[in-house]
Structure formats: C-alpha cells, structure tokens
Amino acid sequence: MSELRFDHVSVRYGSRSTGLTAVDGASLTIPSGSVVGLVGESGSGKSTLARAAIGLAPVTGGTITLDGVDVRKLRRRHPIQMVFQDPFSSLDPRMTIGESIAEMIPRGTFSSSAAKRAEVGRLLELVNLDPARAGSLPGDLSGGQRQRIGLARALAARPEVIIADEITSALDVSVQGSVLNLVRDVCAELELTMLFISHNLSVVRYLSDYIAVMYLGNIVELGPVDEVLNNAKHPYTRELLASVPTRHGNLLAVDPAALLDVEPADPHHPPSGCRFNPRCPIGPLVHPDRQICVQSPPPLPTTQAHAAACHFAELTSSPELSTPVGNNIRSR
Numbered sequence: 001m002s003e004l005r006f007d008h009v010s011v012r013y014g015s016r017s018t019g020l021t022a023v024d025g026a027s028l029t030i031p032s033g034s035v036v037g038l039v040g041e042s043g044s045g046k047s048t049l050a051r052a053a054i055g056l057a058p059v060t061g062g063t064i065t066l067d068g069v070d071v072r073k074l075r076r077r078h079p080i081q082m083v084f085q086d087p088f089s090s091l092d093p094r095m096t097i098g099e100s101i102a103e104m105i106p107r108g109t110f111s112s113s114a115a116k117r118a119e120v121g122r123l124l125e126l127v128n129l130d131p132a133r134a135g136s137l138p139g140d141l142s143g144g145q146r147q148r149i150g151l152a153r154a155l156a157a158r159p160e161v162i163i164a165d166e167i168t169s170a171l172d173v174s175v176q177g178s179v180l181n182l183v184r185d186v187c188a189e190l191e192l193t194m195l196f197i198s199h200n201l202s203v204v205r206y207l208s209d210y211i212a213v214m215y216l217g218n219i220v221e222l223g224p225v226d227e228v229l230n231n232a233k234h235p236y237t238r239e240l241l242a243s244v245p246t247r248h249g250n251l252l253a254v255d256p257a258a259l260l261d262v263e264p265a266d267p268h269h270p271p272s273g274c275r276f277n278p279r280c281p282i283g284p285l286v287h288p289d290r291q292i293c294v295q296s297p298p299p300l301p302t303t304q305a306h307a308a309a310c311h312f313a314e315l316t317s318s319p320e321l322s323t324p325v326g327n328n329i330r331s332r
Contacts, residue, residue: 002067002160002193004030004053004080010061010217011048020268022048024217025062027300030161035187035194037204037225039240040214043267046197047085049214050163053195054082066161078106081154085166087146091138097124097149098134104156123152128182144175148182155186161193168203180207201244205229213237216267216275218297223306233308235283236276274298274311282312 011023023045030036038046051057053064053071064071066079084090091100101120110116121131127148138146147167154162164183168176184207187194198204204211204225211228213221213236221234232238265271265278277283277293284290292311300309 002079003032004161004193004195005065005068006049006053006062007065008062009049009052009059009064011045011052011057012060013058018268021270022057022217022267023052024270026214026217026219027062027302028212028219028222030193030195031210032193033191034209035184035196035207037208037211038195038197038214039199039201039204039211041199041240041264043216043264044214045217046214047165050082050165050195050197053161053163054080056082078104078157079159080161080163081157081159082163082165083147083150083154083167085169087143087150087167088138090150091146091153093138095137096134097136097138097141100138100149101134101152101156104153106158109158119156123156126155126186127152128178142175143171144179147171147179151183151186155190159192161195162187163195163197165197166199168200169198176203183207201229201240213240216265216270218275218309219300220276220310221308222300223304227306231306233306233313234276234310235280237308239279274309282315 006026006028008025008027009023010021010025012019012021014020026045026049028036028038028049038049040046048057052059055072059072066074071080098117098120101123102116105116105119110119117134120134124131124133129145129148129152133141133145138149141149150167167183168179171179180203186192196204196207208225210223211225212219213228213234215236221228221232221237228237229241232241265275271278271294273292273294273296274280274283275297278285280286280293282290283293290312296311298309298311301307
C-alpha cells in the first residue's frame, strides 16, 4: 500500500496572458489503502489533477509524491494507473482484449508467452469476465465489459495506486452497480490506494473513506465521507448537496427565495480572495461587511480531520445556512 500526496499542485495551460490555470495550489493526500472521492462541478479541475499524477498534464507548481518520492523521479514505470471515463476510447480497436491487457504487464514478469496468457486469463477472471474473451475486440463488448477491461489493464501493471475518473458516468444505470462493487472488492482484495473522481455524490459515499471537494482549481473541503456529507462546512459543498435529487426532493431542503442564480466565475479570470465569493450565500454578496472573502483567499486547515477553506465555516450550523443555495450546479 502507498500514500499519494499532492502538495500545492498547479497545472497551467497556454501562455501567461491567454492561458488557463486549471489547478491552482491544490493539496490533497490519499492515505495508504484508502479511497478518496474527489467531487466538484464540471471544470473544477478534478480530471486535470488526476492526469497530472500520471504525467498527462503539466505540473507547473508544487509536487506530487508517492510515499515521499516525486512521481517524476520514480524508477518504476507504472506505480500509478488510471481508468478513464470513456472505456472505448481508452482501448485500441485493432487490438484484442488479451493483447491490450498483456501490453501493460511489466517486462520480465513472465518468462514465457504461456505464462503471460495465463496472467491475462487471471486478470479477466478478477474483473468477472470469461478468459475466453481474450480474443475479442473492444467493439464486440458492451460498455460495462469495456470498463472492466480498462480496470484489468490498469491492474496488469501491478500498480500501487489506481485513479478512477468518472468510470460509471458513461454506463447504463443497470450496470453501474456491478462495476462499483467490482472496484470496491478489487481494491479491498489487493489493498490498493484509490483516487475516485465523480460528480455523483451517492456513488462517492458508497465507495469512499474520505471526500475532497474541488472548486475552480482549489480543494475547498476535505474530511471523512460521512462527516462531510452529513455536516458540510463549506457553502459550496452544501450547494452540491442541495443539487442532488432524491425521491423527497433535494438532499438538503432548499428555500427558493434563498437561491442565488449566479453563473460560475470565468476560470480564465477567477475572482480575488475566495473564488466562491460571487456565489456564496454567506459571503459579501449577501453580507457586504465581509470583505475578507474578496481580499484574502481562505486557507484549508491542515490540522483538522474535517477542514473547509472558508473564512466563516463556523456559520454552517447557523440558521442563515439552514436554507443553502443550490440547484445551479452544472452536472456533466
């Protein structure tokens, strides 16, 4: 088991004048053997942060370490593996399933082709697929089966950390549960560390030990999953919760009069101070005297098990937040 740590990581694309800072000084720790769920609306920087860990996005500031070693300096080639959102585009349509899995097995692991084929069969069984499927092409499989192949390919590399990026969002509801159960069981059996990215809070609650909430490139709340979802400290987290539909309405009761129908900020020109302040129901938009929200970005406390980057986080239990702003979160 291994610990993956992001320390003040920034990812910027483009030039200084016209570029975009997709992740801006984000810090997050995925403890060894645990599952951390990363949530936030589209464009918050979740996938970019994940891609930075495997070298698919440029780290322009901060460090990403695995057990204290910078991931860019690791001797081992594939200690961190990613399962992508679209299972079809992540597979070569010209390669058989067996070939796609076999190419991820580290060189020198097996001395014969027969042993490698046996390992491919074992991996297929591990993800609940018939080993006879090794000769099939990706186009012959369903979306759920292709996602299982994506997981098998990741496991073939003998990783220490798995990053799963929206792996159920492209699947039918009928197969999402089986894929989630598979991911949970495999991680427990192999004692893997996992960063699980999703916009579905119910899925995150089911799989994760901890949850991190991301907004405009920043981690704004972090803590044990039940504590964050049952007692959210950051107004943005409460807005996410208020946007989750249930058979009784929203996960949090919302007074229509309290809704602030404000567009998300332009990520090319983020607001000063707290980036959520133009949409915040307890910030300067509602309380003009709270100019600290505009003047100073709130830090995310590192000494608290459940922390929120908000100057007025202690007010989340007050009556003024009993009707949280919501329903203007844009889902994928």
